[in-house]
Amino acid sequence: MDARTQYEQDIIRTIYNLARGPHLSDACEDGEIAGQKIFFPALQQFIAACERVRELSPIQADTMSDLLAAIADGAPGETAWNERINEAKRGWDQ
Numbered sequence: 001m002d003a004r005t006q007y008e009q010d011i012i013r014t015i016y017n018l019a020r021g022p023h024l025s026d027a028c029e030d031g032e033i034a035g036q037k038i039f040f041p042a043l044q045q046f047i048a049a050c051e052r053v054r055e056l057s058p059i060q061a062d063t064m065s066d067l068l069a070a071i072a073d074g075a076p077g078e079t080a081w082n083e084r085i086n087e088a089k090r091g092w093d094q
Helices: 003-019 026-056 061-074 078-093
Strands: none
Touching: 026 061, 026 078
16 A cells, blocks of 8 residues: 555544544543442442431531432432443444
8 A cells, every 4th residue: 555545544534533423442441440449439438427427426417418418419320420431432333
């Protein structure tokens, strides 16, 4: 293959890759999974600590309840996180 043909194929490949949209590399997927393995156990430990403080401290019970409610509303769920990973992978495969 001559240089011109190689150049044209590189351009076509680049345009094709740009048109496919977002993608998730294997390394990025590995990072997402590693992040989940760190985040969810730490979140559960934090929730357990807040619940324990709520039991022990009547002064902070309302604050801990508010914090736990905010975590329940705002923390990513494992299912939602996995769906985002799968959506990113599908974006690459299309």
